[in-house]
Amino acid sequence: xxxxxxxxxxxxxxxxxxxxxxxxxxxxxxxxxxxxxxxxxxxxxxxxxxxxxxxxxxxxxxxxxxxxxxxxxxxxxxxxxxxxxxxxxxxxxxxxxxxxxxxxxxxxxxxxxxxxxxxxxxxxxxxxxxxxxxxxxxxxxxxxxxxxxxxxxxxxxxxxxxxxxxxxxxxxxxxxxxxxxxxxxxxxxxxxxxxxxxxxxxxxxxxxxxxxxxxxxxxxxxxxxxxxxxxxxxxxxxxxxxxxxxxxxxxxxxxxxxxxxxxxxxxxxxxxxxxxxxxxxxxxxxxxxxxxxxxxxxxxxxxxxxxxxxxxxxxxxxxxxxxxxxxxxxxxxxxxxxxxxxxxxxxxxxxxxxxxxxxxxxxxxxxxxxxxxxxxxxxxxxxxxxxxxxxxxxxxxxxxxxxxxxxxxxxxxxxxxxxxxxxxxxxxxxxxxxxxxxxxxxxxxxxx
Amino acid sequence: xxxxxxxxxxxxxxxxxxxxxxxxxxxxxxxxxxxxxxxxxxxxxxxxxxxxxxxxxxxxxxxxxxxxxxxxxxxxxxxxxxxxxxxxxxxxxxxxxxxxxxxxxxxxxxxxxxxxxxxxxxxxxxxxxxxxxxxxxxxxxxxxxxxxxxxxxxxxxxxxxxxxxxxxxxxxxxxxxxxxxxxxxxxxxxxxxxxxxxxxxxxxxxxxxxxxxxxxxxxxxxxxxxxxxxxxxxxxxxxxxxxxxxxxxxxxxxxxxxxxxxxxxxxxxxxxxxxxxxxxxxxxxxxxxxxxxxxxxxxxxxxxxxxxxxxxxxxxxxxx
Numbered sequence: 093x094x095x096x097x098x099x100x101x102x103x104x105x106x107x108x109x110x111x112x113x114x115x116x117x118x119x120x121x122x123x124x125x126x127x128x129x130x131x132x133x134x135x136x137x138x139x140x141x142x143x144x145x146x147x148x149x150x151x152x153x154x155x156x157x158x159x160x161x162x163x164x165x166x167x168x169x170x171x172x173x174x175x176x177x178x179x180x181x182x183x184x185x186x187x188x189x190x191x192x193x194x195x196x197x198x199x200x201x202x203x204x205x206x207x208x209x210x211x212x213x214x215x216x217x218x219x220x221x222x223x224x225x226x227x228x229x230x231x232x233x234x235x236x237x238x239x240x241x242x243x244x245x246x247x248x249x250x251x252x253x254x255x256x257x258x259x260x261x262x263x264x265x266x267x268x269x270x271x272x273x274x275x276x277x278x279x280x281x282x283x284x285x286x287x288x289x290x291x292x293x294x295x296x297x298x299x300x301x302x303x304x305x306x307x308x309x310x311x312x313x314x315x316x317x318x319x320x321x322x323x324x325x326x327x328x329x330x331x332x333x334x335x336x337x338x339x340x341x342x343x344x345x346x347x348x349x350x351x352x353x354x355x356x357x358x359x360x361x362x363x364x365x366x367x368x369x370x371x372x373x374x375x376x377x378x379x380x381x382x383x384x385x386x387x388x389x390x391x392x393x394x395x396x397x398x399x400x401x402x403x404x405x406x407x408x409x410x411x412x413x414x415x416x417x418x419x420x421x422x423x424x425x426x427x428x429x430x431x432x433x434x435x436x437x438x439x440x441x442x443x444x445x446x447x448x449x450x451x452x453x454x455x456x457x458x459x460x461x462x463x464x465x466x467x468x469x470x471x472x473x474x475x476x477x478x479x480x481x482x483x484x485x486x487x488x489x490x491x492x493x494x495x496x497x498x499x500x501x502x503x504x505x506x507x508x509x510x511x512x513x514x515x516x517x518x519x520x521x522x523x524x525x526x527x528x529x530x531x532x533x534x535x536x537x538x539x540x
Numbered sequence: 541x542x543x544x545x546x547x548x549x550x551x552x553x554x555x556x557x558x559x560x561x562x563x564x565x566x567x568x569x570x571x572x573x574x575x576x577x578x579x580x581x582x583x584x585x586x587x588x589x590x591x592x593x594x595x596x597x598x599x600x601x602x603x604x605x606x607x608x609x610x611x612x613x614x615x616x617x618x619x620x621x622x623x624x625x626x627x628x629x630x631x632x633x634x635x636x637x638x639x640x641x642x643x644x645x646x647x648x649x650x651x652x653x654x655x656x657x658x659x660x661x662x663x664x665x666x667x668x669x670x671x672x673x674x675x676x677x678x679x680x681x682x683x684x685x686x687x688x689x690x691x692x693x694x695x696x697x698x699x700x701x702x703x704x705x706x707x708x709x710x711x712x713x714x715x716x717x718x719x720x721x722x723x724x725x726x727x728x729x730x731x732x733x734x735x736x737x738x739x740x741x742x743x744x745x746x747x748x749x750x751x752x753x754x755x756x757x758x759x760x761x762x763x764x765x766x767x768x769x770x771x772x773x774x775x776x777x778x779x780x781x782x783x784x785x786x787x788x789x790x791x792x793x794x795x796x797x798x799x800x801x802x803x804x805x806x807x808x809x810x811x812x813x814x815x816x817x818x819x820x821x822x823x824x825x826x827x828x829x830x831x832x833x834x835x836x837x838x839x840x841x842x843x844x845x846x847x848x849x850x851x852x853x854x855x856x857x858x859x860x
Contacts, residue, residue: 097547104554111561115568326794330604330727334767346604346773347791347798349765362764363796370746 134323137316138452139390144219144383147392147402149422150176151490152207152298154286155277156200161285163298168282169397169421175276179206183222183264184248189230190258195294197249202241204273207298207488209417209424210404211235211252213376214259232257233375236295239263241270253295253487287469289476292485299469299489307462307496308420308508310453315393317341317352317450323389324350324359324446352450355430359446364439367410371440375405382414382436385443391434393452397421400434404519411444413437418449420493426513426520427494431506457505464509472512472523480524481514488515494522585742591754595734602776602792604727605686605761607716609634609695609770612663613825620827622663627839628827631815634695634770636663636713637843641830643707648673648680658682658700662711668698674805677853678702681805684715689760690774691789692801694808701850710843712812716772729776731759731792737778740790745797747788756781762789762798806858809851816844 153175154163166172197203211233217223234250247266250259263269277283286298322328325345333343341352350359373381379402386392392400400416401424415435418425425432430449437445467475476486493508512523586592612619612630619628628638646657651670658665668682669689683689684696693716700711732740734757742748758781761774776792789798815822818840826836833839 094544094547097544097551101547101551101554104551104558108554108558108561111558111565115561115565330773332606332767332771332773334769334771336768342767344765344767344771344773346763346765346775347794347796360765363791363798366799368746 134319135390136319136323136393137390138393138395140392140394141387141390142383142392142400143387144216144379145180147383147400147416148208148212148216148220149399149401149419150206151209151424151488152205152286153179154205154207154298155274156203156205157274157277158201162301163286163288164277164283165286165298165300166276166282167284167300167302171276171279171282172422175273176206178269178272178276180220181222182248182269184217184261185223185227185264186262187217187227187229188260189232190260191256192251192258193256195296197238197240197246197251198294198296200240200243204239204241204270204277205296205298206237206239208235209401209488209490211254212402213374213379213405214250215374215376216379217250217259217261230259231374232259234259239270239273241274253291253293287473289473289486289489291487291489293487295487297486297489299472300491301469303466303468303491304510305463305466306510307464308493309457309505310508311455311457311504312451312453312506315448315450315452317357320350320352320357320359320448324348324443353430355428355451356447356449359443361442361444364442364444367412367439373407373412373438373441375407378407378412378438379405379414381441382438385436385438386434391448392416393449394418395452395454398453403433411437412439418453420453420508424490424492424513424520425494425508426492427511427522431495451506453506453508462507466510467512467523467525475523475525476514478526480526485516486514488520489513489523490515490520492520581743582739585739588750589738589742589748589752589754592735592738595738595754595757597733597735599733600731600759600792601728602688602731602759604729604776604793605774606719607686607772607774608719610715610717612636616827619663623828626661626827627829627842629816629839629843630825630827632823633825634714635812635815637710637812637816638663638713639710639839639843640708643703643705643709645705645707646702648675648702648706654680657708658698661708662698662700663713664715665698667715668713672805674854674857676857677850678704679805679809679850679854680708683760686716686718686761686774688776689758689779690716691760691762691777691779692804693761693763693772693774694804694811695766695770695772697808699805699809699812701846710846712847714812716774719771729793731776732778732790732795734778734780736795737790737792738780740795741780741788741797744795745788747797748782752782753784754780754782755784759792762791764798803858806851806854809847809854813844813847813851816840816847 152165153172154165156163214229214232214234217229233252235253236251238249238251240246246260247263248261284300284302286300289297289299291297321331321343325331325348331343331345333341335341343350347363348361350357394400399419401419403415403417406413413435415433418432431451435447490513492511492513494511496507496509513520514523611633613633623638625641626638628636630636644657644661646654648654655670667684669685671683672681678701680700682698683691690696695714696716698711698713700708703709738754758779760777760779762777763772763774766772778790778792780788780790829836829839
């Protein structure tokens with residue numbers, strides 16, 4: 093009996109050891125696989141990850157009040173950041189979709205308006221505000237948020253200037269929050285007045301009365317083009333390159349090509365040009381996927397106080413594109429596009445085309461040296477009402493910057509010159525000023 | 541405690557431990573099985589697509605080819621010697637146009653004999669493989685081959701024009717040449733298997749439909765991007781023929797599919813005709829021009845006009 097027990101015990105000990113070994117080997121295979129999956133993709137050195145809310149920043153944050161002689165906005169960066177953070181902390185609920193046949197809310201005397209550079213899909217509300225994921229947000233687009241004080245029915249409206257569709261929502265502690273916001277608009281300093289211009293479809297466009305005329309000079313650094321080659325070609329070792337007559341460099345691997353000039357790279361995956369209907373995305377999904385793609389390789393290359401702002405989410409039957417503009421202290425830099433824009437064409441849920449600037453602006457140089465001749469808000473309105481813009485759609489007017497060639501002797505710098513931009517059906521273009529009677533352009537500006 | 545009791549206690553403990561370990565192992569294996577979607581996807585492919593059994597299970601390798609445009613003027617006098625009974629023009633070194641002084645009868649449906657005639661009468665004809673015969677306009681289309689055909693490459697085609705009597709009257713040709721520095725050590729690539737290519741076409745590209753039949757698979761080369769100096773990198777590519785009438789192309793290294801080239805023949809012919817327009821940017825070289833012609837350049841319009849008529853017929857057929 094004791095012998096039998098010994099045999100059973102020995103066999104049980106042996107089998108438990110074998111089973112433990114089997115489990116162990118199984119576990120280690122699993123870990124190896126996980127490690128392989130976790131291989132890090134190529135990244136751009138010095139690049140940043142930005143979440144969706146960081147690239148969706150407003151162009152104007154305006155308060156309208158019966159006590160104010162004109163609309164008021166922020167001139168101080170810290171104040172505007174403080175306001176926007178508080179605004180985003182609003183806890184929203186009770187969303188509904190409505191149709192307004194006119195802009196009646198523009199008659200409401202006391203209100204706050206937040207205007208964005210482009211139409212945003214409503215699902216970004218989840219990214220921007222404190223909204224429970226369970227809360228239903230209707231599907232629509234918006235480019236303007238209106239917060240109404242003391243309105244009987246509505247508190248927060250998400251309005252698309254291009255359509256009559258509006259999303260309405262309620263906010264927790266609305267009165268208290270509204271008062272906090274208005275307190276920020278009642279500071280003695282850091283504010284500026286705005287002129288109002290009625291744009292196409294009767295929307296109100298805000299133009300700051302006080303503007304900077306300072307031309308800013310910045311040192312810069314070039315990005316390493318090899319990083320793009322390693323990132324964008326599946327086998328960089330086989331890539332062949334040659335120079336064009338214009339001095340650009342072309343790289344190919346038989347199915348992809350990349351053109352590098354002194355300002356930017358343009359990559360194209362030629363096998364992914366045609367869009368397939370079955371793989372179509374919503375505007376939000378497109379934005380989400382492109383944002384993830386850029387973040388995966390640290391695609392936002394900038395040095396603070398520069399940043400990137402969402403410029404446009406474009407969906408047509410032929411192309412799907414998301415573009416971002418470089419900003420300086422939240423002021424957009426529209427031109428030259430090659431230096432200031434990241435654009436991703438995203439077809440069939442993967443990359444088709446990628447444009448990325450090759451310079452990163454660094455430190456400011458030569459402060460206070462040059463001033464540009466910039467029209468005042470009143471002059472801009474006059475121009476917009478004049479013959480140059482007769483019959484032209486005007487959706488927004490923004491004071492931004494443009495890259496200009498620095499004059500010789502200023503060294504390795506790029507200049508940013510304040511410039512008025514008008515958003516029409518083809519996006520933002522520089523304000524076209526009338527030619528003066530002496531035969532020149534009245535100020536040194538025009539479409540680039 | 542007695543030693544016997546201790547043994548009994550150990551037996552119970554190890555028994556419990558073993559039961560626990562066995563359960564863990566079984567659970568893990570079940571978990572692994574549930575993470576193998578490929579099996580079901582393969583089944584789906586095999587249920588919906590016919591002809592998979594004819595696919596080769598062999599592992600193939602093929603090189604990446606670095607090529608450039610072939611310069612016809614550099615092979616003179618071989619070119620003149622080859623173009624017997626032909627008047628020819630070379631435009632900008634890379635485009636050959638040739639007209640037979642006496643048309644050559646052919647049977648376009650007899651591809652074997654056709655290839656023999658092409659080998660005999662067309663400059664380096666043996667390096668071109670028959671691709672298509674467009675009966676309406678009377679056009680034979682060949683792709684250049686480098687052991688395998690180079691698919692849809694405007695710089696590696698042969699277009700032969702036929703007259704109403706089924707005779708070859710003239711042809712135009714472009715060709716690629718391997719870059720010398722890369723000839724010695726071509727970069728041999730391990731290719732995805734034919735089955736994988738069909739799998740990707742079905743699952744990733746949604747190009748195939750239920751009950752489609754794979755009727756042929758052929759290896760070749762494909763390229764979509766050229767450098768400004770004309771250099772190209774040819775990628776090994778599987779040509780998958782479906783239902784004997786449609787071809788799909790899958791990159792045999794990376795597995796992605798290529799866009800359909802529906803207008804390739806018309807577009808390429810148009811470009812080749814355009815090369816015959818007189819322009820200061822074009823250099824014309826003439827070979828074996830009939831001495832009776834007043835000027836060598838006369839041959840340009842003699843060759844161009846029939847090609848223009850061919851293009852118009854092609855456009856008419858396509859619009860129908």
